[in-house]
Amino acid sequence: MITAKAPGKLYIAGEYAVVTPGYPAVLVAVNRFITVSIEPTVNEGTIVSKQYSHIPLKWQRINGMLVVEKRDNPFHYILEAIKIVEEYAKELNRPLQVFNVFVESELDSEQGAKYGLGSSAAVTIATIRALMQLYEIDQEDYTVYKLAVLAHLKLGSNGSFGDLAASVMTGWCLYQSFDRLWVYNQSKKVSLSQLIQLKWPSLLIKKLTPLSDYNLVVGWTQKPASTFDLVNKVKKKTDEKVFWKFLRDSKDCVDTLVVGFQMNDGHLVSEMIQKNRQLLKDLDPMIETPALSTLIEIASDFGVAKTSGAGGGDCGIALVHKQMDDSELIDLWNNHGIEKLEIEVYDKTYQERKTKQ
Ligand code: PMV
Ligand code: MG
Numbered sequence: 444m445i446t447a448k449a450p451g452k453l454y455i456a457g458e459y460a461v462v463t464p465g466y467p468a469v470l471v472a473v474n475r476f477i478t479v480s481i482e483p484t485v486n487e488g489t490i491v492s493k494q495y496s497h498i499p500l501k502w503q504r505i506n507g508m509l510v511v512e513k514r515d516n517p518f519h520y521i522l523e524a525i526k527i528v529e530e531y532a533k534e535l536n537r538p539l540q541v542f543n544v545f546v547e548s549e550l551d552s553e554q555g556a557k558y559g560l561g562s563s564a565a566v567t568i569a570t571i572r573a574l575m576q577l578y579e580i581d582q583e584d585y586t587v588y589k590l591a592v593l594a595h596l597k598l599g600s601n602g603s604f605g606d607l608a609a610s611v612m613t614g615w616c617l618y619q620s621f622d623r624l625w626v627y628n629q630s631k632k633v634s635l636s637q638l639i640q641l642k643w644p645s646l647l648i649k650k651l652t653p654l655s656d657y658n659l660v661v662g663w664t665q666k667p668a669s670t671f672d673l674v675n676k677v678k679k680k681t682d683e684k685v686f687w688k689f690l691r692d693s694k695d696c697v698d699t700l701v702v703g704f705q706m707n708d709g710h711l712v713s714e715m716i717q718k719n720r721q722l723l724k725d726l727d728p729m730i731e732t733p734a735l736s737t738l739i740e741i742a743s744d745f746g747v748a749k750t751s752g753a754g755g756g757d758c759g760i761a762l763v764h765k766q767m768d769d770s771e772l773i774d775l776w777n778n779h780g781i782e783k784l785e786i787e788v789y790d791k792t793y794q795e796r797k798t799k800q
Contacts, residue, residue: 444479444480444481444482447569447572447573448477448479449477449479449566449568449611449729450473450475450476450565450609451472451477451549451560451561451562451564451565452471452472452560452564452565452606452608453470453475453610453752453758453760453772454751454752454760455468455471455615455760456696456715457693457696457719458698458723458750458754459693460691460693460697461619462601462674464621465616465619466619466620467647468603468618469615469701469704470605470615470618470719471609471614471615471616471788472609472613472789472790472791473789474786475549475560476549476550476569477548477550477562477566478546478547478569478600479548479569480544480547481542481543481544481545481573481577482542482543488541488544488545489540490522490543490544491543491545492545492548494768495518498516498518500516501515501516510767513598513599514599516656517566517660518547520566520595521544521566521593522569523582523597524567524570524571524574524796525570525574527571527591527593527594527597528570528574528578528580528590529531529574529578531580531639532574532580537579537580546569546570556665556667556755557667558623558757559667559670559758560758560786561606561610563606563794564591564595564610564660567591567595568587568591569592572593575587584611584612586639588604588608588612588648589638589643591604591607591707592607592626594620594650595607596623600671601674602670602674604621605617605618608648610733613792614650614651614653614788614789614790614791615650615652615788615790616648617647617648617649617651619645619648621644621646622644626638626643650792651701651704653704654704654707654712654728656709656761656763656765656766657708657763657764657765659760659761659762660760660761660769660772660783661783662748662759662760662761662776662782662783663758663781664738664758664780664781665781665782666732666759667725668752668753668756669753669755670752673729673730673753673755674753677726681726689722689725692722693719693722697715698714699715700715700716700719703715709762709764709765713747716749719749720747720750723749723750723754724774729754730750730754730755731750732754732755734756734780734781735754737779737781738776739761741772741775741781742761742763742777745761745763745769745771745772747762748760794799794800
């Protein structure tokens with residue numbers, strides 16, 4: 444049996460701005476995974492997952508047509524991931540196979556609760572990696588990322604694809620999205636293998652060295668949020684001039700945050716996390732819900748905190764000095780309906796080094 448796993452992610456800073464090509468964000472991969480296993484078979488394949496068994500297939504009537512909502516459904520991400528790798532495998536002259544796919548997710552709770560840890564990205568990356576193994580294709584990081592992006596574009600994603608970058612690269616990452624129009628135009632002109640080999644304008648994925656003296660603490664509001672809806676709403680509501688100013692301020696903030704990482708300067712990083720919190724609050728009050736404000740204000744006595752990702756629910760992150768005892772923070776969060784998630788940053792390079800020793 445072939446097996447591949449991919450981690451979930453969390454945004455640290457730069458949200459919303461990162462959807463525009465050339466504007467940076469910082470993300471981390473977390474040690475909760477989606478594992479995809481593949482078993483070759485004959486004639487008929489299946490896709491099976493215990494965690495996805497309760498998921499309904501949603502559809503709407505639009506202009507008299509039955510339209511399936513694909514973005515909420517992990518099976519569609521799996522199918523698009525399979526299709527894109529097979530298109531690539533065909534170009535590489537690999538004979539296509541029939542197989543069963545088994546998916547095991549630590550990013551969706553058994554009760555179907557959504558944490559907002561990037562499960563659609565992780566299931567896409569894990570499926571792509573498993574299929575690349577099956578078809579004996581080299582899993583170069585940028586190739587995996589680009590195949591995943593092309594799968595997500597087919598499903599009409601309006602995001603930055605930072606979740607895919609973090610799940611591929613792991614650890615702490617600086618990310619900038621690519622010029623979508625350029626990729627779209629190229630995809631009409633060149634083969635898939637050529638498109639993957641080309642340098643995509645504005646795309647940047649760079650590993651950052653973590654701060655040596657700080658821990659990342661993650662709180663979950665227990666309320667799910669839809670990134671897709673929030674990104675659309677915020678864009679529609681915001682005046683263009685205000686948005687451009689937000690983009691510039693966010694870029695300055697993330698650039699300085701990155702300097703903080705390069706200098707291992709926890710104070711500077713903390714200051715920029717606070718600044719980014721304020722920029723997002725000012726961009727739209729929908730982002731920081733009352734539950735997220737409570738999470739952040741409680742954590743402020745222990746370190747700095749902000750919303751993570753699109754906000755509207757899901758998670759908040761806090762950066763806490765290693766010498767600080769955070770057990771009181773966890774109790775206070777608990778009393779206010781915030782659950783501390785037992786997760787840590789996951790870095791595959793570090794992990795590989797550790798297992799080799
Ligand atoms: O809510 P999340 O963790 O999926 O993060 C969304 C971050 C946005 O910048 C708002 C959108 C995106 O895709 O980058
Ligand atoms: Mg979210």
